[in-house]
Amino acid sequence: MRFARLAAAAVVLLVGAGSAVAQPFLGGPRPANVLKRWDTNKDGVVDKAEWVAAGRRAERFALVDANKDGKITVEELATALAAMRQRQAGQNPNNGPTP
Secondary structure, eight states, X not given: OHHHHHHHHHHHHXXXXXXXXXXXXXXXXXHHHHHHHHOTTOSSSEEHHHHHHTTOOHHHHHHHOTTOSSEEOHHXXXXXXXXXXXXXXXXXXXXXXXX
């Protein structure tokens, strides 16, 4: 009986630890969903006016707009969010834009 309780407690701790470790990589919004929400004119990209209207800092737009075409695509946003998550997890602290 005592062993069963210890085993159950160990499983709970391991599952909790695993989800905490996975959180920075699995958690957070999906880039496509974020882009859809910010894309008020529904053209499939976010321009600087939409970016600012979404509450983002204007000076950060250029950091996410990797190809400098004045539009943020889902791919550019995904890259920026992945870099941000890596920095938050303590990896690659000096690289990548912060959306």
